[in-house]
Amino acid sequence: RINAERLLGRLRTLGNIGRDEGRLTRLAASDSDRAGRDAVVGWMHDAGLEVMVDRIGNLFGIWHAGDANSAPLMLGSHIDTVIDAGIYDGCYGVVGGLEVVQTLREAGVKPDRPVVIAAFTNEEGVRYAPDMMGSLVYAGGLGVAEALATVGTDGTVLGEELARIGYAGPHEPGFLRPHAYLELHIEQGPILDREGVAIGAVENLQGISWQRVTIDGVANHAGTTPMAMRRDAGQAAARVVTFLRDLISQTNAPTVATVGCMAFEPNAINVIPSRAVFTVDLRDPDEDRLRAAEATLARYLESLADAEGVTVVVERLAQFDPVTFDPAIVAAIEAAAAENGLRSRRMTSGAGHDAQMIARLCPAAMIFVPSLKGISHNPREHTQAADLQAGANVLLDVIRKLTHV
Amino acid sequence: RINAERLLGRLRTLGNIGRDEGRLTRLAASDSDRAGRDAVVGWMHDAGLEVMVDRIGNLFGIWHAGDANSAPLMLGSHIDTVIDAGIYDGCYGVVGGLEVVQTLREAGVKPDRPVVIAAFTNEEGVRYAPDMMGSLVYAGGLGVAEALATVGTDGTVLGEELARIGYAGPHEPGFLRPHAYLELHIEQGPILDREGVAIGAVENLQGISWQRVTIDGVANHAGTTPMAMRRDAGQAAARVVTFLRDLISQTNAPTVATVGCMAFEPNAINVIPSRAVFTVDLRDPDEDRLRAAEATLARYLESLADAEGVTVVVERLAQFDPVTFDPAIVAAIEAAAAENGLRSRRMTSGAGHDAQMIARLCPAAMIFVPSLKGISHNPREHTQAADLQAGANVLLDVIRKLTHV
Ligand SMILES: NC(=O)NCCC(=O)O
Ligand SMILES: NC(=O)NCCC(=O)O
Numbered sequence: 056r057i058n059a060e061r062l063l064g065r066l067r068t069l070g071n072i073g074r075d076e077g078r079l080t081r082l083a084a085s086d087s088d089r090a091g092r093d094a095v096v097g098w099m100h101d102a103g104l105e106v107m108v109d110r111i112g113n114l115f116g117i118w119h120a121g122d123a124n125s126a127p128l129m130l131g132s133h134i135d136t137v138i139d140a141g142i143y144d145g146c147y148g149v150v151g152g153l154e155v156v157q158t159l160r161e162a163g164v165k166p167d168r169p170v171v172i173a174a175f176t177n178e179e180g181v182r183y184a185p186d187m188m189g190s191l192v193y194a195g196g197l198g199v200a201e202a203l204a205t206v207g208t209d210g211t212v213l214g215e216e217l218a219r220i221g222y223a224g225p226h227e228p229g230f231l232r233p234h235a236y237l238e239l240h241i242e243q244g245p246i247l248d249r250e251g252v253a254i255g256a257v258e259n260l261q262g263i264s265w266q267r268v269t270i271d272g273v274a275n276h277a278g279t280t281p282m283a284m285r286r287d288a289g290q291a292a293a294r295v296v297t298f299l300r301d302l303i304s305q306t307n308a309p310t311v312a313t314v315g316c317m318a319f320e321p322n323a324i325n326v327i328p329s330r331a332v333f334t335v336d337l338r339d340p341d342e343d344r345l346r347a348a349e350a351t352l353a354r355y356l357e358s359l360a361d362a363e364g365v366t367v368v369v370e371r372l373a374q375f376d377p378v379t380f381d382p383a384i385v386a387a388i389e390a391a392a393a394e395n396g397l398r399s400r401r402m403t404s405g406a407g408h409d410a411q412m413i414a415r416l417c418p419a420a421m422i423f424v425p426s427l428k429g430i431s432h433n434p435r436e437h438t439q440a441a442d443l444q445a446g447a448n449v450l451l452d453v454i455r456k457l458t459h460v
Numbered sequence: 461r462i463n464a465e466r467l468l469g470r471l472r473t474l475g476n477i478g479r480d481e482g483r484l485t486r487l488a489a490s491d492s493d494r495a496g497r498d499a500v501v502g503w504m505h506d507a508g509l510e511v512m513v514d515r516i517g518n519l520f521g522i523w524h525a526g527d528a529n530s531a532p533l534m535l536g537s538h539i540d541t542v543i544d545a546g547i548y549d550g551c552y553g554v555v556g557g558l559e560v561v562q563t564l565r566e567a568g569v570k571p572d573r574p575v576v577i578a579a580f581t582n583e584e585g586v587r588y589a590p591d592m593m594g595s596l597v598y599a600g601g602l603g604v605a606e607a608l609a610t611v612g613t614d615g616t617v618l619g620e621e622l623a624r625i626g627y628a629g630p631h632e633p634g635f636l637r638p639h640a641y642l643e644l645h646i647e648q649g650p651i652l653d654r655e656g657v658a659i660g661a662v663e664n665l666q667g668i669s670w671q672r673v674t675i676d677g678v679a680n681h682a683g684t685t686p687m688a689m690r691r692d693a694g695q696a697a698a699r700v701v702t703f704l705r706d707l708i709s710q711t712n713a714p715t716v717a718t719v720g721c722m723a724f725e726p727n728a729i730n731v732i733p734s735r736a737v738f739t740v741d742l743r744d745p746d747e748d749r750l751r752a753a754e755a756t757l758a759r760y761l762e763s764l765a766d767a768e769g770v771t772v773v774v775e776r777l778a779q780f781d782p783v784t785f786d787p788a789i790v791a792a793i794e795a796a797a798a799e800n801g802l803r804s805r806r807m808t809s810g811a812g813h814d815a816q817m818i819a820r821l822c823p824a825a826m827i828f829v830p831s832l833k834g835i836s837h838n839p840r841e842h843t844q845a846a847d848l849q850a851g852a853n854v855l856l857d858v859i860r861k862l863t864h865v
Contacts, residue, residue: 244684279649
């Protein structure tokens with residue numbers, strides 16, 4: 056069985072790297088990301104793994120086992136976080152994978168193929184879009200050069216930041232072609248917690264659409280400009296925000312829409328906004344419904360431009376189709392849960408994950424554990440220690456099945 | 461007649477102080493405000509005026525004329541600007557007043573009382589609320605100590621900034637009690653331009669209500685959180701923005717409402733906003749209607765808090781009742797316009813002005829000149845040179861009437 060104390064201790068350690076005035080923010084390729092990566096590299100060395108880094112900064116710890124020529128089993132996730140984050144999202148998959156490998160090594164078992172722990176770059180997509188960038192590049196879905204040239208919300212360039220923190224590695228993304236990929240993660244949603252189920256066997260993952268919308272109106276005086284003569288970019292932006300929710304609430308679909316970023320210019324109390332820039336995050340497990348929601352938004356933006364006398368420019372930041380995971384691995388997860396005396400259920404992931412990208416390369420699936428009240432991307436994100444331990448033990452048993460030990 | 465070239469040259473000079481990459485931003489008590497003040501002080505000295513500064517940084521140039529014991533006639537406005545501003549708002553009144561005094565002195569006329577040019581601190585209210593702060597303090601409507609302690613949008617304290625730029629003067633605000641006050645200003649609205657009228661004789665000024673609203677919701681994951689389980693501070697804020705316009709468009713009232721500032725936290729693409737902070741600028745020439753609009757907004761915010769599961773905190777930043785100017789001065793403006801062969805009309809000011817505060821101390825009124833297409837608080841703010849010249853000549857003649865020269 057895995058060493059729960061070591062697992063939890065490492066989660067706590069990572070959870071304090073990038074903490075400032077109580078808030079944890081470890082954005083991709085930042086100084087705190089460097090410090091987090093340094094800690095993970097240290098643990099990889101402790102576990103006797105060979106550490107390798109690819110050009111997009113993905114970090115790998117390799118256990119050379121079994122037939123050196125056989126494709127490795129890959130376990131992983133990411134250690135970058137959102138702003139004001141919890142400590143489990145991503146880190147649990149990296150630290151949990153590491154724990155499983157270390158446990159197996161300490162037990163002296165001999166897997167029939169190499170096992171690799173991966174920590175992918177920039178999964179959150181908060182500083183650089185799209186999300187899941189490191190695994191996307193690894194799977195060949197985005198060119199390395201293009202990804203490295205990405206300009207962040209703070210004006211930095213990802214490639215320069217990776218070089219600066221010392222994690223622009225020499226290896227070509229995709230250099231290890233995995234036999235299978237497994238990712239342990241907190242659910243980040245309310246289902247397991249609400250139903251009192253310990254293990255989610257994730258069988259699919261919804262589609263994700265990210266867009267940035269820029270609305271240009273005309274700045275004018277807040278006191279002298281009659282309402283009918285305004286071309287108010289902020290008013291137009293607010294109408295998009297309310298439109299999106301009203302649109303979804305007219306249906307029974309599980310579509311979700313979020314406007315997470317919003318900025319007005321010049322952002323002065325007595326000036327009608329000349330510009331509003333905001334993001335739209337749209338998701339749906341059904342690809343057709345997701346495309347239809349995008350199309351409805353596009354038509355609304357056109358009519359809004361006419362009605363409000365503004366111009367609207369849309370940039371696409373991410374577009375990922377829904378993904379179906381490997382049924383055999385999903386079944387293995389269910390079996391391992393049962394063997395551990397744990398209730399499990401099949402489920403859909405609402406969040407994006409590196410597994411959805413690596414699924415382009417090999418059979419993949421995910422193990423979810425409950426998130427208290429479904430809270431994530433929030434400092435109050437929490438998973439019970441017993442659930443963290445149980446999830447890692449299920450991962451351990453799935454790895455044993457897949458490597459025949 | 462006034463020297464139009466000197467007037468326009470000074471406007472252009474001030475219009476380049478605080479210009480950065482083409483954008484003019486000269487916020488109250490900033491480094492560029494200091495540079496602008498230094499230029500005005502130089503021109504006051506050129507015109508032979510004594511320069512005095514009060515504790516809130518109001519700048520005065522005094523022409524000692526007539527009976528030294530009689531109350532001075534005061535002309536003025538402000539030189540601070542909004543963000544990405546035009547060059548006329550405020551500066552025209554200061555430079556125009558200076559031009560009139562310099563013209564009268566050069567002509568060797570002898571007014572029967574002192575004439576003072578005032579440049580009031582922080583009229584725009586963009587960095588420090590409320591607006592018209594310098595004149596408000598001067599008129600006794602706000603304590604000096606309280607005003608100096610105001611914290612700005614950038615976290616600075618006004619008193620410290622005034623001291624830093626060397627414009628925290630020794631005089632007690634109100635130290636010169638004016639006999640009458642006149643302010644020359646661009647209209648900033650569309651009426652004079654649309655009607656082809658050269659001179660506005662401003663007989664009243666609408667009420668102004670400024671509030672800052674903070675909405676707190678719960679950050680959560682944009683992908684995993686069902687729409688019905690969200691407590692989205694950004695969504696709630698957007699609903700306030702659209703509510704305000706929809707409310708006004710149901711009536712025929714001239715009420716205007718503007719949300720000029722908006723900020724989301726944590727402001728990340730895949731995080732439901734935990735907080736939204738925004739400003740509401742409400743105005744109406746009718747005090748009862750303005751109070752009614754405030755009350756309707758307050759009720760809406762209460763129902764919103766319930767409906768959205770968020771908390772709402774409102775801070776009042778400014779509350780100024782409508783002001784009626786002095787009928788005799790308004791009539792003198794109309795007469796002077798006619799004598800100059802210019803069409804004039806009586807009108808209401810949509811913008812707030814220092815005149816509305818100084819009207820608490822003495823008879824006051826304002827002269828407006830046309831703003832091209834009604835654009836202001838925008839770099840495209842423009843007034844024709846001939847209109848600027850005409851407005852200053854009307855001011856000259858009103859001053860002659862009021863000082864019996
Ligand atoms: N798991 C997770 O939070 N991923 C971030 C990408 C997203 O789903 O927005
Ligand atoms: N004249 C002018 O723009 N004043 C600023 C205060 C306001 O009306 O918002």
